[in-house]
């Protein structure tokens with residue numbers, strides 16, 4: 001059984017006129033225990049909103065989950081009581097946000113912020129909590145935890161702060177960690193440290209990881225499976241290697257081809273995906289990538305959404321015959 | 333080849349203020365003795381971690397910061413005396429493109445006004461000539477001519493960066509300084525702008541200083557690459573040589589840390605430990621050896637750590653703990 005199984009998740013924001021703008025459109029995701037799932041896509045495609053929905057943390061009152069189910073160990077998180085969801089947030093699912101400064105309270109020492117997790121979620125007194133806190137700080141690689149625990153967030157570097165956020169997320173020993181762009185604000189060298197730390201800790205604890213990123217390099221180096229999101233939808237899902245070796249969707253192939261690398265030719269034109277990501281207000285109901293694809297589309301594909309089909313074991317892609325034809329052209 | 337831009341022994345130090353009177357209590361050595369030369373038509377890439385002084389260097393080259401010591405020469409001429417009228421004649425020959433297109437464009441002006449402004453300031457042409465130059469610029473960066481009457485917020489991030497590039501090109505500069513021009517852009521848009529920069533560079537014969545923290549992007553656009561660490565250049569070589577044969581331990585760590593979008597290629601070097609020391613209170617010896625706790629660190633104390641030509645065109649710091 002999957003630890004997490006998201007089915008048909010549909011999320012909207014109400015605009016000033018009172019209309020619902022759908023930003024996450026019938027998304028399916030699944031994650032097995034101990035595995036890492038990468039959710040990739042460009043800015044605004046709905047990654048963070050999907051993650052917030054899993055924990056029912058959408059901004060109120062504008063953010064709404066219209067449809068779908070989020071099965072966590074078999075229970076639908078969308079129907080459990082608010083007490084239950086709070087306890088799951090604290091004890092079973094940990095969250096790491098993109099900007100560590102927003103996740104930390106600038107007025108409290110970092111020691112106190114980690115203590116709080118042990119006090120509220122495990123019922124320890126402050127003395128016991130501090131013992132655990134110091135161990136946890138050491139685990140996430142904070143030098144001299146005894147001294148650092150008494151410092152405030154602004155006294156730490158970005159990399160150190162992100163380690164504190166990770167410590168807080170891990171303190172409750174979660175079964176799942178949702179990390180929303182945990183390293184995007186960091187230097188590559190510090191990113192490598194943080195990614196290595198996360199994978200070590202994940203190995204020790206057996207937790208699953210939902211890793212949101214727009215960096216396909218990070219995906220290739222850390223994930224077991226990948227879901228590619230475009231304009232509110234998952235257009236392709238696959239075991240990580242297969243996504244890189246055998247990408248199916250025109251968008252996935254376009255993205256993979258357009259990244260400059262350390263080994264490819266230099267000072268030559270990169271393949272590009274023409275056009276821009278469509279604005280929320282002008283989304284068509286059919287394939288949302290079609291307006292940017294080089295293929296001459298029949299109206300049908302712009303109007304009708306193709307379901308995902310399994311093209312090989314555990315590899316799903318929007319079932320558009322046109323896209324497949326493009327594929328076979330490219331392969332022949 | 334002619335050296336068009338010459339930066340020699342440049343230091344840019346900022347006072348750090350503190351205490352209740354906000355008096356200078358220390359010095360932040362953001363750029364601390366950098367010498368670089370860029371030939372006509374060449375693109376020099378500049379990489380390094382956050383805070384190493386890349387933007388400070390860039391801003392000094394275009395006259396937004398004053399050098400503490402050292403000088404910047406364009407075609408052998410000083411780039412200005414920094415006394416208010418920063419090298420009037422020379423200034424327009426060097427232009428800058430900023431990281432965040434949204435912040436660097438005046439949101440209350442139309443694209444037409446934004447592109448015309450530098451022409452007005454430098455009294456170029458009459459109204460008709462300026463209008464046709466604006467059209468030319470839009471064409472050059474691939475924006476529709478109808479953009480003239482629209483405002484920056486009506487454009488996507490990639491299009492706004494095109495506007496920023498067009499504005500920098502308005503006065504036909506010889507040198508373009510680009511500070512992280514594609515970092516804020518979406519994945520599928522980034523490659524479009526990279527291609528545009530390549531095209532402009534070739535078509536206009538531009539000389540560029542291209543700054544980015546993304547070595548893959550820098551490699552793609554640059555002829556040579558300089559690696560900066562804590563205010564100093566530690567290594568400089570042709571793009572291919574630097575990537576394939578890095579000599580400085582820092583360059584190697586930087587390359588090894590880049591996650592490659594290929595599951596069969598892993599970082600070649602172990603994860604770097606430690607963090608960048610502060611430019612306010614740097615260690616006495618080699619700051620990188622200090623950071624990683626090199627066992628030869630003490631040998632670097634008191635050394636000048638100047639750049640040395642290791643093989644033709646490949647310069648690296650003469651450091652006993654980082655180049656072994």
Ligand SMILES: Nc1ncnc2c1ncn2[C@@H]1O[C@H](COP(=O)(O)OP(=O)(O)OP(=O)(O)O)[C@@H](O)[C@H]1O
Pocket residue numbers: 013023041042043044045046047048049050059062063214280
């Ligand atoms: N509070 C909100 N009110 C209205 N619209 C919102 C709100 N938060 C997000 N949106 C919209 O929902 C869409 C999805 O946003 P989301 O933050 O999930 O994107 P993302 O994929 O995480 O992007 P990024 O990579 O930039 O973080 C966007 O178009 C965004 O404008």
Ligand SMILES: Nc1ncnc2c1ncn2[C@@H]1O[C@H](COP(=O)(O)OP(=O)(O)OP(=O)(O)O)[C@@H](O)[C@H]1O
Pocket residue numbers: 346347360361362380381382383384385386387388389545611
């Ligand atoms: N105007 C200023 N006054 C005081 N200190 C400054 C000023 N500008 C920059 N600094 C300091 O100089 C150092 C170098 O900063 P700089 O912005 O040049 O780094 P950078 O390499 O561009 O980093 P990033 O990759 O984060 O943009 C930093 O320690 C910064 O805090």
Ligand code: SF4
Pocket residue numbers: 249250251287288289290293295297301302318320321322323324326
């Ligand atoms: S070929 Fe099909 S799936 Fe591919 S972009 Fe066009 S409509 Fe979309």
Ligand SMILES: [Mg+2]
Pocket residue numbers: 047048049180
């Ligand atoms: Mg997001």
Ligand SMILES: [Mg+2]
Pocket residue numbers: 386387388
């Ligand atoms: Mg900068």
